[in-house]
Amino acid sequence: MKLCMIGTGYVGLVSGVCFSDVGNTVYCVDKDQKKIDLLNKGIVPIFEPGLEEILKKNYKQKRLIFTSDLKKAVINSDIIFICVGTPTKKKTNSADLKYVFSVAKDLKKIIKKYKIIITKSTVPVTTGDKIEKILSRLKKKKLVDVVSNPEFLREGEAIRDFIYPDRVIVGTDSNKANRTLKSLYFPIIKKSSRYFNTSRKGAELIKYASNAFLATKISFINEIANLCEKAGVDIKDISLGMGSDQRIGDRFLRAGPAYGGSCFPKDTRALIDTGNKFKTDLSIVKSVVNSNDKRKTLLIKRVEKILGSKLKNKIITFLGVTFKPNTDDMREASSIPMIKYLNKKYSKIRYYDPSGEKEDLKGLNNVNYCDTISSACLKADLVILHTEWNDFKLLNFKKLIKKQKFKIFDMRNMYSAFRMKKLKIDYYGIGR
Numbered sequence: 531m532k533l534c535m536i537g538t539g540y541v542g543l544v545s546g547v548c549f550s551d552v553g554n555t556v557y558c559v560d561k562d563q564k565k566i567d568l569l570n571k572g573i574v575p576i577f578e579p580g581l582e583e584i585l586k587k588n589y590k591q592k593r594l595i596f597t598s599d600l601k602k603a604v605i606n607s608d609i610i611f612i613c614v615g616t617p618t619k620k621k622t623n624s625a626d627l628k629y630v631f632s633v634a635k636d637l638k639k640i641i642k643k644y645k646i647i648i649t650k651s652t653v654p655v656t657t658g659d660k661i662e663k664i665l666s667r668l669k670k671k672k673l674v675d676v677v678s679n680p681e682f683l684r685e686g687e688a689i690r691d692f693i694y695p696d697r698v699i700v701g702t703d704s705n706k707a708n709r710t711l712k713s714l715y716f717p718i719i720k721k722s723s724r725y726f727n728t729s730r731k732g733a734e735l736i737k738y739a740s741n742a743f744l745a746t747k748i749s750f751i752n753e754i755a756n757l758c759e760k761a762g763v764d765i766k767d768i769s770l771g772m773g774s775d776q777r778i779g780d781r782f783l784r785a786g787p788a789y790g791g792s793c794f795p796k797d798t799r800a801l802i803d804t805g806n807k808f809k810t811d812l813s814i815v816k817s818v819v820n821s822n823d824k825r826k827t828l829l830i831k832r833v834e835k836i837l838g839s840k841l842k843n844k845i846i847t848f849l850g851v852t853f854k855p856n857t858d859d860m861r862e863a864s865s866i867p868m869i870k871y872l873n874k875k876y877s878k879i880r881y882y883d884p885s886g887e888k889e890d891l892k893g894l895n896n897v898n899y900c901d902t903i904s905s906a907c908l909k910a911d912l913v914i915l916h917t918e919w920n921d922f923k924l925l926n927f928k929k930l931i932k933k934q935k936f937k938i939f940d941m942r943n944m945y946s947a948f949r950m951k952k953l954k955i956d957y958y959g960i961g962r
């Protein structure tokens with residue numbers, strides 16, 4: 531089939547590359563010409579394990595085309611995926627749909643032959659209706675079907691998630707569009723039980739409900755971790771004990787910093803906003819957002835407590851700053867408010883992240899990127915293990931820090947508290 535991905539970011543690029551790998555011809559369009567130029571040189575602009583190899587293979591086979599020419603890409607494709615960003619609108623909780631609607635307006639001018647238009651971007655319930663309204667002239671002539679096909683891939687494991695999805699949700703009441711999408715996804719899902727055809731609005735809401743539920747699990751275990759700290763219980767035992775119950779499941783039950791990233795924070799906020807629009811009080815989601823916001827401050831206070839409130843001139847090293855491992859994405863990473871606060875208190879911050887230096891932390895006085903773990907840790911007063919990259923799992927802190935007294939704050943409970951005690955390292959974890 532001939533596909534067009536509009537927006538070549540984390541979702542559009544991964545989906546486009548994976549669809550091309552099963553034999554489709556995929557036009558990947560982006561208005562960011564720099565991104566397109568990089569991709570045409572075989573340079574992947576994001577950090578996503580395994581992506582470059584598949585991209586290069588399919589580019590060579592001419593199944594992948596990177597372009598900023600939307601018209602050409604749309605005319606040559608049967609299925610158009612909208613994969614642009616849907617960030618939070620400034621000073622509100624609502625999803626900013628300006629990029630989505632702007633694409634719909636462009637499509638209105640280009641389409642002359644039947645196309646399936648799909649929102650892969652995460653969009654609030656009824657967005658599909660609004661897109662259809664923009665395209666009403668084409669809809670009347672039966673030249674378009676507007677479908678919702680939300681994406682569930684996780685950054686860092688995106689290829690695996692896309693190729694072996696738990697489920698594919700397709701929201702449409704058009705038999706024609708449904709049949710086409712089923713055959714598009716067939717090589718990926720293989721088991722047809724994983725393909726769900728729902729209403730368009732249902733598909734839109736499934737995505738938000740899923741993300742809000744996962745955010746709830748994280749916030750829940752984080753709050754239980756707070757209780758564990760006071761009650762002298764190890765949160766790892768609780769996660770294990772709870773997670774072994776199949777009704778609960780063990781994933782997203784690891785205590786740590788506030789959740790961040792490009793999805794959970796904005797999607798929980800947008801769901802609350804949707805609830806308000808439909809006069810429905812989503813009180814659980816509201817308290818999750820509130821709990822997560824509080825957690826950012828709580829962990830900052832914990833750092834202050836560990837260092838005895840004397841933050842000035844203390845060397846604080848962050849190992850990992852991204853919101854999760856195996857991605858370079860810094861959107862709403864909890865390290866950002868922490869580093870900014872500590873910086874204001876005149877601490878000397880160093881950080882190392884396997885995905886490289888971060889734009890978000892450039893220009894801050896006394897915040898420096900180090901390109902090795904050892905240069906970041908040398909003579910540190912406190913090392914904060916913020917993101918659980920594999921690179922940080924077997925470190926010899928005494929050798930790295932080369933100092934008599936230092937502290938470790940392991941925000942991901944990567945190390946054994948018992949072993950740290952044996953090594954006489956001043957060690958702090960979460961919920962222990």
Ligand SMILES: NC(=O)c1ccc[n+]([C@@H]2O[C@H](COP(=O)([O-])OP(=O)(O)OC[C@H]3O[C@@H](n4cnc5c(N)ncnc54)[C@H](O)[C@@H]3O)[C@@H](O)[C@H]2O)c1
Pocket residue numbers: 536537538539540541542559560561562565613614615616629632633650651652653681682683684685792793
């Ligand atoms: N990142 C994830 O892990 C993830 C997972 C599931 C769903 N989603 C959802 O997918 C959507 C995209 O997320 P993302 O992380 O890939 O975003 P992103 O910011 O990485 O990429 C969006 C891309 O769209 C491009 N763009 C914007 N307007 C355009 C236009 N008119 N024409 C062509 N290109 C345009 C931008 O230049 C950018 O490259 C969001 O709605 C997000 O919530 C993201």
